[in-house]
Each structure stands twice: as structure tokens, then as C-alpha cells.
Amino acid sequence: MGSLARAVLNWVSGGLLDKLLGFVERREAQKLAALNSEQQRAHEDRLSARAAAKDIRLATAGFWEMRLLTFLIALPFLVHLWLVAWDTYWPQPWTVEKLPPPFDEWEGAILLSFFGVSVVGSGIKAVAGAIAYRDVGRR
Template structure:
């Protein structure tokens, strides 16, 4: 209420000069708000384009990963060879470790040489070397 009284008093004293001055200030503030809105909209559009580009890149990376996994598995018959070789070795090794650690009395014998070394190589190749091979394939697919 006090503000409106002051504005009327200033308007009465200043006349048209005050109206012109207030009009110019209002126009300046409107223009500044409009410029800020344009900058904000431009920023939102740029952020949207960046987000879309990132999503498209992730989709392409997932497609490449699916292709690598499909190529890695190969034919359905050959895809079972690794599990059929590795799982018995892991099961045997685990049984030996559990029996010797907790003294269950299972009496599981170690494999005789050279088969014990084969078992160790199979387990190491599957659980240690295999992840590095997959990582190398992903990086190799990303470079092409």
C-alpha cells in the first residue's frame, strides 16, 4: 500500500518522464529475462543432445557386447565344452580343499601327476585368464 502511494506521488511529480523511465527499465528487464530464457533453452537443448548421444553410444556398446558374447559362445555344442571340463575340476579341487580344511573324512584323493597340473591349469585358465581375455576382446571391439 505504501509502495503504491509512493509510486503515485513520484508519478505525479515526475509526470511523463517517470513513466518513460519506468517503461525503459521494464523493457530492459523483459529483454534480460527473454535473453536468460533463450540461454536456458539453448543449454537444455545442448544437454538433451549430449544425453541422447550418450544413450546411443551405450546402446551401440551393448550391441557390440552382445555380438562379442554370441561370438564367444559359438556353436551350442562347443559352448558346453568349457563347463563340462571346468566344473568337474572345480568340484574336485573344492572337495579336496574342504576335506583337508575341515577334516570331513571324505578321503578324496588328489589327482596323480601330470593330471594334477592339468587340473590346476584348467582352473587357472578359466577363472584368471578368461576374464582378461574377455576384457581384451571388448577393447579390441571398441577400436574397430
């Protein structure tokens, strides 16, 4: 987050943003400090893997093939969602069955990832971890 945007949001929130971010930074720093060296290496490896995955997503985001592939993967789940909603709101003579395992458990996660919700959550965790790692590195 840019410093101007952070300052504006902090002013609008009456200082709540800085308090919240400070709490998150301290909490992550405490968690990281409590880890042993092997756990810290594992944490660094996870951060590196996330950064590499982000680089791959950014590098392939402009290709129409990736957008088509994402669409085709999400399409069956979206159609199922629409059919369930249609049958719920306007009962039909046919019924929509639930998806077979393991897709019945994954459908929500797939749909949320399609809309970027889980990516945003992971991004927030990654930023918090990066801030905590940066702060521990200064000590």
C-alpha cells in the first residue's frame, strides 16, 4: 500500500488502520521470532514459493490461453451453481444433484478462487508475513 493511500486511510479511520497494521506486524514478528531455524527456513521457503507463483500468474495473465483455460475450468462449477439457484428459486420438474466427491467439497473454493477472494486472503497473509520478516531482519 502506498504511503499516501495509507496516510489517507489512516486519517479516515481515525488512526485505526495504523493500530491494526501495527498489531498484525507485531503478531507476525512474534510468531516468526518463536520459530526455530528449521521452521524459519520452511517459512522462507513458503514465502519464496508464493512469490514464484505470483510471478508465474503475472507472467501468464496476459495470454488468452490462460484466460480460456481458467474459464473452461470454472465453467462447469458456475453452470452447476446457476442450475442449483434456478431450481431453488423456480422449482423445476428435474432436480440438480450435488457434485460427486471430492468436487462437492471443492466447489466453493474453486468458485471463490475464480473470483479472486482466496487470492486476496493469501495476499494479505503474504504481506503480513513479509512485513514481519522484514522487521525481524532489522534486529
